[in-house]
Amino acid sequence: MEHIVGTPLDYAIIIFYFVFIFGFGSLFAGLTRSTQEYFFAGKRVNWWLIAISCISVTVGSYSFIKYSEAGYLYGLNSSMSYLNDWFVMPLFMLGWLPIIYFSKVVSIPEFFERRFDRPTRIAGMVVLMIYMVGYIGINFYTLGVAMNAMLGWDVYKSTFLVAAVTGLYVTFGGQAAVIMTDLAQGLLLLIAGFALFFLGVYYLGGFPQFWNNLPLSHRLPFSGFSQPEFPFVGIFWQDAMANSLAFYFMNQGLIMRFLSAKSVREGRKAAILVVLFLMPLAALSVSNAGWLGSAMVGAGLLPADVSARQIFVIVSNLVSRPGVFGLIMAALSAAMMSTVDALINAVSAVAINDIWRPFVVKNRADKYYLNMARLFSLLAAGIGLALVPVFSQFPTIYVAHGAFTAAITPPMVITIIFGILWKRYTPAAAFSTLVFGTLAMFASIKFPILVRPFMPGMPAQTTFFMRALFGLVVCALIALVVSLFSAPRKEEEIKELLVSGIEKAKELFKGGKANDGELGEKIALMLKEGKEDKALIHPEDMARLKALVGDIVYIRDSRWWSVGLLAVHAKVEPGTEKGAVFLSPGLIKEARIRAGRTVTVEKIM
Numbered sequence: 001m002e003h004i005v006g007t008p009l010d011y012a013i014i015i016f017y018f019v020f021i022f023g024f025g026s027l028f029a030g031l032t033r034s035t036q037e038y039f040f041a042g043k044r045v046n047w048w049l050i051a052i053s054c055i056s057v058t059v060g061s062y063s064f065i066k067y068s069e070a071g072y073l074y075g076l077n078s079s080m081s082y083l084n085d086w087f088v089m090p091l092f093m094l095g096w097l098p099i100i101y102f103s104k105v106v107s108i109p110e111f112f113e114r115r116f117d118r119p120t121r122i123a124g125m126v127v128l129m130i131y132m133v134g135y136i137g138i139n140f141y142t143l144g145v146a147m148n149a150m151l152g153w154d155v156y157k158s159t160f161l162v163a164a165v166t167g168l169y170v171t172f173g174g175q176a177a178v179i180m181t182d183l184a185q186g187l188l189l190l191i192a193g194f195a196l197f198f199l200g201v202y203y204l205g206g207f208p209q210f211w212n213n214l215p216l217s218h219r220l221p222f223s224g225f226s227q228p229e230f231p232f233v234g235i236f237w238q239d240a241m242a243n244s245l246a247f248y249f250m251n252q253g254l255i256m257r258f259l260s261a262k263s264v265r266e267g268r269k270a271a272i273l274v275v276l277f278l279m280p281l282a283a284l285s286v287s288n289a290g291w292l293g294s295a296m297v298g299a300g301l302l303p304a305d306v307s308a309r310q311i312f313v314i315v316s317n318l319v320s321r322p323g324v325f326g327l328i329m330a331a332l333s334a335a336m337m338s339t340v341d342a343l344i345n346a347v348s349a350v351a352i353n354d355i356w357r358p359f360v361v362k363n364r365a366d367k368y369y370l371n372m373a374r375l376f377s378l379l380a381a382g383i384g385l386a387l388v389p390v391f392s393q394f395p396t397i398y399v400a401h402g403a404f405t406a407a408i409t410p411p412m413v414i415t416i417i418f419g420i421l422w423k424r425y426t427p428a429a430a431f432s433t434l435v436f437g438t439l440a441m442f443a444s445i446k447f448p449i450l451v452r453p454f455m456p457g458m459p460a461q462t463t464f465f466m467r468a469l470f471g472l473v474v475c476a477l478i479a480l481v482v483s484l485f486s487a488p489r490k491e492e493e494i495k496e497l498l499v500s501g502i503e504k505a506k507e508l509f510k511g512g513k514a515n516d517g518e519l520g521e522k523i524a525l526m527l528k529e530g531k532e533d534k535a536l537i538h539p540e541d542m543a544r545l546k547a548l549v550g551d552i553v554y555i556r557d558s559r560w561w562s563v564g565l566l567a568v569h570a571k572v573e574p575g576t577e578k579g580a581v582f583l584s585p586g587l588i589k590e591a592r593i594r595a596g597r598t599v600t601v602e603k604i605m
Contacts, residue, residue, distance in 0.1 A: 013326030020184075044556070045260040046564040050270040052186040053257055055278045058082075058247070059189055063286040064331075068312035071290020074230045075218025078290060082283035084240030085248070085275045092248045093268045095420055095499040100255065101264050102505035103496050108250055108416070109354040115419045115497045116427040116489070123434040124412065125354045129347065131408040132252060133380060136343050137387025144388065159388050192331030193285025199319040200292035204299060213298030214291065231458065234465025242468035246409035249416045252346035262554050262564060263604045265516075289315040347380035348373045410471025411437030418479050420499050423491050429482035437475035444470055506605065512550050516605040520546030523602075524558060529595045530582030536575030537601070547572050547603040555581060555591060558598045566592045569604065
């Protein structure tokens with residue numbers, strides 16, 4: 001395989017990137033003094049930070065390689081995989097997000113126990129941990145493959161280097177470090193993808209030459225309905241349904257992003273930005289090397305038998321300029337690290353909140369669990385690294401990724417969706433869905449004939465895609481049938497965990513009736529030290545906020561660079577001094593804002 005020979009500037013950029021990310025992530029170790037901050041950044045984060053970090057979770061190291069190959073083979077319709085999230089977004093924004101936020105759920109397994117029972121929690125925990133640790137291994141492996149292709153570096157040495165950098169800054173910085181480094185990494189991978197596209201178009205002689213040299217079928221937005229290798233109907237079921245549902249409803253790393261938001265409203269704003277703006281940009285960023293390669297073949301700049309698997313490397317080689325290669329390699333590293341850091345933090349969260357704290361060592365100080373969380377972060381990175389040889393046995397990255405996720409997502413997705421929408425869904429049915437649904441998925445991989453009834457008139461090659469429909473249908477049937485023959489929990493016990501009970505969840509979250517109608521102004525006040533663990537604000541300032549006694553307000557440092565990380569939530573009570581807010585020393589310490597500074601105050605609910 002041909003390797004790109006970089007210039008000293010390229011290698012300087014790569015080295016600078018690794019040093020910068022490690023140093024930048026380590027800066028946030030000082031913001032992590034509790035498990036709440038380690039896993040959820042203290043629920044302080046602004047919506048735009050969450051949105052960009054969500055893109056970083058979505059785009060893994062495999063994305064550039066995998067979707068460039070698809071773009072070369074199938075044209076613009078390769079972007080379908082990134083443009084399907086709007087199908088599931090209404091249920092996520094209006095149902096799942098407020099349920100997990102207001103009910104203070106910290107993990108999917110905890111939701112399963114509160115909604116169903118402990119056996120379901122344990123089953124969900126096992127499946128989820130296999131999914132996340134395996135996903136870490138896939139990302140480590142694919143970046144090693146990319147570095148081997150582009151630099152000639154050994155796959156295992158490459159993955160060890162990246163695993164060490166990622167594991168260390170996540171271990172010491174926690175969720176704040178993950179979100180802030182993903183801000184830098186998300187921007188970098190978008191910039192690098194667009195730089196590659198513009199350089200490729202320039203190499204071809206302009207956009208008209210790029211467009212006219214694409215085959216007609218490659219200019220169309222949708223693939224053939226049931227074409228063997230890339231069927232539209234298969235993409236719908238695999239990506240729009242199973243994978244998009246899994247991404248928003250069971251990906252613990254993504255869920256922890258949204259649970260870090262300062263409010264549900266902020267989480268919804270982030271979700272809208274992701275679907276309408278950032279996902280289309282990500283689709284262009286990761287796929288365009290394939291489109292460029294197809295146009296270059298049409299223009300006679302590449303041979304017709306060029307390898308689709310290597311098209312990202314080949315196109316990058318052709319259009320690279322001094323510094324661009326380094327930027328591309330840094331972007332590949334960013335794509336992997338920004339996906340893996342979220343998963344490492346998520347594995348640590350599940351290990352502490354669903355295994356260590358409830359079952360192994362109970363009732364210890366939070367500092368102890370914080371130290372154990374850091375240890376589990378390192379362990380997660382180590383296990384993911386150990387799985388690299390396993391995934392190297394698959395013939396392609398696409399097959400490795402698809403085969404692994406297909407066996408996990410349908411049972412988890414059905415259990416969550418039925419759990420929040422159907423109060424009659426029983427604990428026995430949920431447990432059966434997870435256990436027997438997962439066994440059915442593995443059976444369909446061993447015996448593909450099981451999927452054939454779900455693909456009438458479609459060629460056998462589409463089995464890979466249609467397995468998602470098989471899994472969703474089988475798991476839904478298990479859920480329905482077992483529910484009919486088993487007893488559900490009483491509605492009053494689980495009301496706040498249902499879409500129909502979100503108002504109750506709000507009341508439990510606040511400790512009183514929610515006041516989330518008109519928000520009022522965001523006002524600047526002087527922070528002063530008081531005695532009560534509440535925010536004391538003058539009645540006239542409360543009126544500007546549209547806040548009532550007992551409402552929750554969000555108080556943050558007014559300086560722009562704090563991006564919401566220097567902040568605290570508090571319940572509001574009437575104060576005596578206009579233009580000031582009084583907080584107890586404990587709340588001031590939690591906010592990390594010195595008394596005497598100007599802060600911005602807004603009502604949450």
